[in-house]
Every structure is written in structure tokens, then in C-alpha cells.
Amino acid sequence: MCLECQGRGKKSRGLTKKVRLRYQMAFDQFEKMKGEGTAPVRPKGHLHSCLKCSGSGLIHSASPPVADKKNYPHVAIIGGGIGGVALAVACLHRGIPFTLYERDNNFEARSQGYGLTLQQASKAIEGLGIFSLKEGVISTRHLVHTTEGKVIGEWGVRKWIQSDKKTSSKRTNVHIARQSLRLALLEQLGGHDAVQWGHQLVDFAACENEGVDLSFQVDGKIKNAKADLVVGADGIRSSVRRLLISEDITPLRYLGCIVILGICPLNALEGVNSSLLDSATVFQTANGNERIYMMPYTSDSVMWQLSFPMPEEEAKALSAQGPQALKEEACRRTQWHDPIPQILAATLKAQISGYPVYDRELLESELLEKMGQVTLIGDAAHPMSPFKGQGANQALLDALTLARGISRGCRAASQWRKAGVRESVLTEFESEMLERSATKVKDSAEAAQFLHSEIVLHEGDEPRGRCLKKKDA
Template sequence: MKEGSHEKKYWCICKECQGQGIKRRRISKKVRLSYQLAYCEFEKTKGESEIPNRPVGEVYSCNICNGSGLIKSDTPPKVEKEKFPHVSIIGGGIGGVALAVACFHRGIPFTLYERDKNFNARSQGYGLTLQQASRAIEGFGIFSLKDGVVSTKHIVHNSEGEVIGEWGMRRWVSSDSNLTSKRSNVHIARQSLRSVLLQQLEGNESVKWGHQLVDFEEAENDNIILKFIVNGEIKYNKTNLLVGADGIRSSVRRLLFGDSVDSLRYLDCMVILGICSLSALEDIKSSLLDSATVFQTTNGQERIYIMPYSVDSVMWQLSFPISEEKAKNLSLQGPKVLKEEACRRTQWHSPIPQILEATTENQISGYPVYDRTLLNPALLKCSKQVTLLGDAAHPMSPFKGQGANQALLDALSLARGISKGCNSSNWRDVGIRKSVLSNYEEEMLSRSAIKVKDSASAAKFLHSKIILFKGDKPRGSFSKFKDDI
């Protein structure tokens, strides 16, 4: 991503692509005629032959906005209250804030509700890795991440420290070559990315802290009545579209489906997380701590994954199989016991023991790992004006690093869908579901389904002998050999 300046700037939709970031090339006359002839032949058979596919133009990135869907503006975007539905977003995590920003840039009226009293009320997770979303975040008006760290090498060790796999740009390119981040992962603290997003909404009265949703009701005239607890009092608000972006234990999902539809699914393992400052490791000299290397070590059961968290710290994630009851009990015992457990399980090669020992207890947490079975699209269709995004729609294990990426893609897809679907049709007559939600949910659920499945599979094979296969490729590539182990 390009480095940007710090001056105040605004963004509005690109008129060339109508904020979509992509365009379609026109169908050539030859292709149109060919389709017309094929369709005539189909009609002559009275439907007995195979219907020809209607041709569509090739999709390409808009050359005006370079695919972001946004262009610079000297003034804030105008809120189009008459054109667009009002969107109420429940949850101020990455996905919810991203949707608010995407709506803001596109002139879509919105209100973001977060139950926490303020930004720092509770931990919002540790580090995340932007993969597909490293380009998609430009659709939120973010063209640089000053706190982002690019990794260019990934190394896998066994517990004795032997390298059993290595890949990345520095694996194949000499160290003095001109490396770029085009095909690299960007690591950033979750709170840092959340802060960058919220800065674009700075001073916006549509961000409401301290609002806990307790109920909603779909009413007449395209309205939804929202019921909140605010400072111990009940308050009501109304909206046209309700979006649950409130995480794996989503209140919107529970209120929409009830508790019996699909419970959390335990994935037979837990994680212990920590953040360690590199300054606490001054006496440790290791090429693994160059702020551009991701490495993991495993014994075929326990597995630790260590990545850059910032230019002067790393984040580690230890995971291992354990019963759900024991995982819950261990996580409840607090950071001191979690650190002792992590250290006990990882008396491996340097610098792993030193990193864990140097991690302060206030930077350690742990939890059992859950996801849910894939959401049945028919369930969402039961509501005319309610939908979900991120972990509320498709929670997944952390082992493929896809949770935040998919939430960001969901948010951008939904905002673009509202901008397009409500701009070209009278959504009040045909309804938000037909104008926007059906298309959004089909794309969102289809895209995320493979990530949920792969993340669940990773929870198994990353804690098995499969991960010990030697080869310079990601460990998931070897899971197809599981029957040979």
C-alpha cells in the first residue's frame, strides 16, 4: 500500500464505477449475435436442448479509482437520507466499524451501536493478518497503514529446531533484491486497524457507545424498532436495516433465530495468546526476530505460531488439543496459570522459551476454540430487513487467519450492495431483501463457506503428524496425505 500523508481528507464514490471498484467490458457485436443465434436454436427445440449461457462482459478494475470505488473529495460526503435506507449496525468491532465507514463514504445513513462505554473498555483481540483484505481496505479509504508490518518469509520447525518448511518472497528471492509487499501479508494489531477505521468517523454523531441491544421488532412502513439498555435505562430507536456485526455470540443472531438453531461447535483445542516486546529480548540474537518473519514450531500435537505484531514486538499463539471442560477451566484460571501452562508445553528451541518467559502476564489470555456449522441461507430469508456479517454470520477458527479478512470483505460487499441496489431501484416498493440482502448474503455465504471449512480442518491437521511433513509450502497442502499417516 502506498504511503499517505496525514492531512484531513474525505472520500466519495467514484462516478465512473458508481463506487463498485469494478466495471464490465461491453459485449462485442459478434458475441451478441452468436448468443442470439444459439438462443433461437434452443427455442426451436422447444426447450429440449441445453439453454445457452447469456454472455457477460469481462470484469476489470476501474482505472479512475484503481479499484477502490472511492475518489478524494474536499468536503464530507452528503448523506442521502431520501435515497438510501437507514442502516443500524450492532457491534463496534472490525466488521461493524468497517461497514460504518463504507456507508459514510457512500452517503448511506447509518448508526453504529457498541455496548462498550468507549474504545478501550475491553480487549479487542490481538494481532491479525490482512491477506485478501490488504487490497480491499482501500475500499474503506485506507491507503496506508503506518502500524502495519509486512512479512516476507514463513518458516516451520519441529520441536528440535530443524527447519521442515520455508516459503515466502525471501525464500525465493535474494535478500538484497528490491522486495515489494504486493504479494505479502500485512500484520497489524486489531486495535490499531480499528482505530484507523474509527478515525474516519471522528466526531460523527452516528457512533453510539454504551448501547446494548436487548430486542428488536420488525414493524410497518419499512421500520425496525430497536430496544437498547443505555446507562441502565431502556431506550428505543428505529431503522430500516439492521446488521448484526456483534461477533460469534451475536445478540442479533440469537434474537433472529433463537438459541436452538445452531449452537457453538467446539473444535477440540484451545489457544493461549501473548504479546512480547522485542526490547525484553535484548540478549537474544535470532534472525527469526527481524520483524519480517513468521515462524511456527510443532511436535505434532502442540503448535506455536509467532508473527510480527509491530516493528518492536511479536505475537505468539500456542494451541493444543484439550477437552472442552478442561479448556474452559484453564482459561478461567487467569494469565498467570496460562503462562505457566504455555511455558511447560514449549521447552523447545530458542527463542521460543525466552519469548514466553519474557511475556508479561497482562499480555496473556486464552480461550477454547469454537465455530458454528455453515449458516442455512433460508434462515436469513425469514427476515425482510435483518442480516449478519463477520463472526455473527460465519465464525471460524483462527488457524487460517481469515476472520477479520472475511468481515472486511463482508462490510465492503454490503455497503456496495446498498449503494447499487437502492440507487437503481425503489427499495421501498420491492423491499431491502430483494434490492440488496439476497445478493449480498449469497455472495457472503458462498465466499466464506470454504474459509469456515478450511479453518475447522486446520484445527485438526495443525495438531497432528501431518504438520511434520517436510516441504516448502503451507502445511494445509499436506492435509490430503492424512490417510497415509
Template sequence: MNTSKTSYTPCPDCNGQGRVNRGLSKKARLRYQKALDAYTRSGAQGPAPAKPKAHLQPCSTCLASGLIPAEQPPVPDSDTYPHVAIIGAGIGGMALAVACLHRGIPFTVYERDLHFDSRSQGYGLTLQQAHTALKGFGIHELQDGVVSTRHIAHQPDGTVIGEWGMRKWDTGTHTTSKKTNIHIARQALRRALLDQLGDAHQIQWGHQLLEIKQTGDGAIQLDFQAAGNVKSASAHLVVGADGIRSTLRTMLLKPQLTPLRYLDCIVILGICDLQNLNHLKNPLLDSATVFQTADGTARMYMMPYDRDRVMWQFSFPIAEDEAKSLSAQGPEPLKKEVQRRTPWHEPIPEVISETDPAFISGYPVYDRELLTPEMTTNWGNCTLLGDAAHPMSPFKGQGANQALLDALALAKRITKGCNLSKSFKEINLRKKILSKFETEMLQRSALKVTASAKAAAVLHSEKVLQERDGPRGGGVQ
């Protein structure tokens, strides 16, 4: 077996962007010229016609990934690119590190956990649009990923009120698709990203951010609590990828401007070994089916976690203080609460019964008011991505997807905004890179934050019981 690892370097034909400028079409040029002539004849009355943007096409050299294989990753270019300090080694932080590595952007990751497996990272993810973006990180296949081909919605007695997916529409003729959802354990995706970093990675474990401050030479000093001491580091660009309670966010933005917003429900998660359920022979546990059951108030959602386990997500409305109290009681009371509320169809009671409490957790569901580009103008050479920038409910499965898209977009912005012929120190990083990145990120993610909040309400209401062969909650997967 070939165990050699493929490294990557930016595609020279698209400068790592994945798309190439093919210029304006003749039709677009003529349309713009006609509008410009009319504007001139009118004596320049009103706003001038906007010049159309050049058409971008997928780069054929790198197949739109922005990367080409190489024996070694590029040597970090400290003259052209700013050194990036990444706060947090979750999905977004690890993804940004990988994207920087492949593009020769110097970086260091700072994570408060002492090592990769310090905390339980047990829940599963559904990769939707970010599935195709993974090639921009040099990941062309997720060996631990599971493809779902069937989605079913039930009432508590097992009555089917909706079915969709490839097995429904394609009568089982397709097993993979570019538009297919891939289910994968969060920690497995983190591991895939960590493997991309290989021996070249720069991760400082056990570092809790304490303070940032601008230095006289234009750099940013970062102070960390590490091994009982205060340690300092320096960077030219700082990115907060440290989650919904981001430390960097509180330093950049007054917390009272966008406080945590409770979405009136709790989520309880569990992972169950399918080997314990072999006696059921239930088709819903075939490792390729996602199903959900709801009674108009509470909802159970089950999906493949990997080929040997299923993950379940149970949610229901509850007052915030009660949600905090219940989640703090630990896995055994959480399990009993789920069992009490779900005397439903097979295999729900059986799955809950066979779930080891060690793999059960629960938490109140929050998001935040949306950021705006105006809020970020005074952040200097600092920015946020993922849940630190736009936390959302889990009910559209978009948190990890958006974090991956954020990381790739920022790395591409840095590559595009820094000119190989001069030092990054001659560039206004906020204006040239960060403001443009934030505008695009916030516009894209705002739709997901809003839809996820709406789904939190719809999925715990009578609306979820409508008979329809399609996702519930406004497109929830």
C-alpha cells in the same frame, strides 16, 4: 507536515463499485447466440442457455477502489438509502460504517462497550486478500502494519522442515508486494477505521441490544440497555456485526439450528516486547519473520505484532470442559501451561518467559455450522456479517479478512440496489440487496470456514511435520 485528512465520495464512473461494465465481448455474444439458435431449433427442449454476464473491469478513474478524494464525505442521503443500524463496533462493524460514510449511506453504530478501549483488543491480525480491499474504505496505507518476508516451520529441536516467502523465492530483492501479508494489531486496524470516520461518525457506546421489532411504517425499532435505562432507536436495515455470540443472530435464528461447534483445541495468545529479548540476537525475531513449531500435537506460531513486539499463539487439543476451566483461571496459569509444554528451541522459551501475563489470554476454539440462504429468507431487513454470520477458527487467519470483505460487499450492494431516482422505500430491500449479499457472502466464506476447521485438525496432528516449503494446515499463513 500536512495533517489534513482526505475524505472520499463515490466514484461517478463506477457508482462506487470499483468496476465498470464493459458489456459482452463479441466472442461471448456469438457463443450465446449460437447456443440460443440451437435451443430454438430443438423445439426448446431442456433448459434454455444462460445469458452470459457482462464483463466487469477495474475502474480506471478510481483505480478499482470505488472512491475518489473529496473535501468532505457526501451528505447522507436519507431519501435514496435506508438508515443502517450496525450492531457491534468490531472490525466488521467499523468497516461497514466507513464504507457507508464514503457512499452517503446513513448509519448509526451501536456498541455495548462503554468506549473504544473498554476491552482488551490485543491480538494481531494477518491481512491477506483484504489488504487490497482496504482502499475501498479509503485506507491506502497502514502505517502500523508490518510486512512479513519469511516463513519458517520447525520441529521442537529447531530442525527446519519448511521455508517460504519473498526472502526464500526472491533472494531478498522484494520487500513489498500486492500479494504480501500485512500483520497489524487488531486495535490498530480498528483505530485506522475510526480515524476514517472522523468527526462525522455516529457511534453509540454503551448500548446492549435487547429487542428488535417491526413498526407499522416499515421501519425497525431497536431497544437497547444503556446507562441503566431502556432506550429505543429506529432504522430501516439492521446489520449484526456483534461477533461469534451475536445477540442479533439469536433473535433472527433459533440457536439450536447452528450451535457453537467446539473444534477440540484451545488457543493461548501472548504479546512480548522485543526490547526484553535484545540479548538473544535471534534472526527469528527480526520483525519480518513468521515461524511456527509443532510436535504433532501442540503448535506454537509467532508473528510480528508491530515493529516493537511479537505475538505468539500456542494451541493444543484438549477436552472442552478442560479448555473452559483453563481459560477461566487467568493469565498466570495459562503462561505456566505454555511453559510446561514448550521446552523447545530458542527463542520460544525466552519469549514466553518475557511475556507480561497482562498480555496473555486464552479461549476454547469454536465455529458454527454453515448458514444457508434458505435460513435467512425470513429475516426481513436484517442481516449478519463477519463472525456473527460465519465464525471460524483462527488457523487460517481469515476472520478479519472476511469481515472486511463482507462490509465492503454490503455497502456496494446497498449503493447498487438503491436507485437515485426513487426512494429506498419503493424497493424490496431483502430481495434486491440482502439476499444477494448473503448468497455471495456465504458462498465466499464457506470455503474459509471449512478450511479453517480442517486446519485446526491438521496443525495438531503428525501431518504438520511433513517437510515442505509451504504453509501448513491446507494453506495456513
């Protein structure tokens, strides 16, 4: 952690004399009025990027940081997906002791999703010690087509500067396989041994003195552990969330559509020559009901995502039939312009999956306040549809924000053990997290509707969501 900026990546310039005097005058006036009216808000200094760490909050070290068990709380992270591993990495850099638990028996035990797009988080991952993504692919062009292949929208760097030159990731979206990013994060921890694999959370309870007792099922036996802070990073069907909040209070909410996903290597497309397959173009095609989205997965493969409205029970049944049925349904619905039919036909069954799309109602801060020394991040806290590509981005931001909050709120002189980790860290963290993610959840749910409606066919060189906002205005 960079001590110059305390790992935040930014430093305050402080307040000018003029601003300080103006605030003092307003505060004096408020006191003269004996508290009537609204109290003036103390101004904050403008932030600027820390020069010592170039805004990452981290500096290079010859050896891993040593955990400061005396001053910091021991964090139990439940879930070894993107959010959980990111939180572990952020804790490692700051000397915060942690244990990372994952129910799977190993890294490859089950599918961890397909590709993801780093938007806001493409800069935030520097705060996790990742300054270059070897497997990342940068897109510089985005197209929207009708099913006949007519372009009805185009945007991106190549559209605006009329150049085929690839630009830096700071100005573009970075596409990467979820497992590749997860592996890059695990490498920050020193490899797979940093995870307690095969640990299924069964229960937890606050200790009589302090901390939290946890129970895991491991190889058919119950194993106990203890922590000062428990973080649920275990996805949309979070065990931590279920143990804290009744499923009846915030149940899964079906968003009315199903998603079918596939990955196709470019070398499987013999005789197909298309500028859409240049590993730097994202395109989507729609008809007002079905919609397919294609993006670079790696430098030599593409990922496709087909979605369409379907009653929930039918969506569950189709998903349960497996890859062959999903592929047949996808091919049947997308006899559209090239190279879509060829890509779907060339995709192997083993690279196809599908699921009904769900989210949950936004959490209220009051529900979280009752959790004591437990909190949630990522999909466990704010699951959302995949249509805005925000799930992984928000999980990464949650992880970094929480670790920075622990570092700041549990300093040696903070007396956090006396005040409690909720008052010292969690209340402020959850407030920021819920405010930041709320619009993403809402926009993602709206996208599940408008991407399968006539709005998606609006002609305009901009994302379809902006078309909807203009229409509403």
C-alpha cells in the same frame, strides 16, 4: 464514491459482437425447443480496474459525503468491531445513512483480540479509504520448525528471490494489531464520537408500516431507535443472530483445542539474538500435538499463539483461571528451541489471554431469507477458527460487498422501498457472502485438526494445508 465505476473499483469491458451473437443464437434455439433443456446463461463482460480511482472505488474529497436519506435505507449497524466499523466507513463513502451501535462504553473497554493478518483484504482496505497502514508490518518469510529447531518448511518472497529486500504489501501479508486497524477505520468516520457507545441490543421487531424498531439498554434504561435495515456485526456470540435464529439450530461447535495468546516487546528479550525476530519473519514450531505460531505484531514486538487439543470443560476451566495459569501452562509445554522459551518467559501476564476455540455450522440461505430487513456479517454470520487467519479478512470483505450492494440496489430509480431491502440487496449479498466464506470456515476447522497432528511435521516448502491436500489426493 467514484461515479465512473459506481464505487466498485472495476468496470466491464462489455461483450464482443461475436459473444453477443453466440448467446443470441443459443437463446433462439432454446426458445424453438419451447423451454426444453437448459437455458443459456447470459455472458458477462470482462472486468478491468477503473482508471479514475485506481481500482479502489473511491476518489479524494475535500469534505465528507452527505448522507442521502431520501434514496438510501438507514442502516443500523450492531457491533463496533472490525466488521461493523468497516461497514460504517463503506456506507459513509457512498452517502448511505447509518448509525453504529456498540455495547462497550468506550474504545478501550475490553480486549479486541491481538494481531491479525490481512491477506485478500490487504487490497480490499483501499476500498475503505485506507491506502497506507502506518502500523502494518509486512512479512516476507515463513518457517516451520520441529521442536529441536530443524527447519522442515520455508516459503515467502525472501525464499524465492533470495533477497532481504522488503517488497510491497501487494505481494505479501500485512500483520497489524486489531486495535490499530480498528482505529484507522474509526479515523475515517471522524473519530470515536461516530459510535453510539454503551448500547446493548435488547430486542428488535419489524414495524407495522416499514422498517425495524430497535430497543437498547443504555445506562440501565431502555432506549428505542428505528432503521430500514439492521446488520448484526456483533461477533461469534451475536445478539442479533440469537434473536433471529435459535441457538439450538446453529449452536457453538467446539473444535477440540484451546488457544493461548501473548504479546512480547522485543526490548524485553535481553541477550537474545535470533534472525527469527527481524520483524519480517513468521514462524511456527510443532510436535504433532502442541503448535506455536509467532508473527510480527508491531515493528518492535511479536505476537505468539500456542494451541493444543484439550477437552472442552478443561479448556474452559483453564481459560477461567486467568493469565498466570495460562502463562504457566504455555511455558510448561514449550521448552523448545530458542527463542521460544525466552519469548514466553518475557511476556507479561497482562498481555496473555486464552480461550477454547469454536465455530458454527454454516448458515443456510433459507434461514437468512426469513430475516426480512436484517442480515449478518463477519463472525456473526460465519465464525471460524483463527488458524487460517481469515476472520477479519472475511468481515472486511463482507462490509465492502454489502455497502456496494446497497449503493447498487437502492439507487433512486430502484423502488427498493416497494420491493423491500431483502429482494433489492440482501438475497444477492448473502448468496455471495456464504459462497465466499464457506471454504474459509471449512478450511479453518480442518486446520484446527491437522495443525495438531503428524501432518504438520511433513517436510515441504509450503503451508501445512497444502501438504494435507496433496496427502488426500
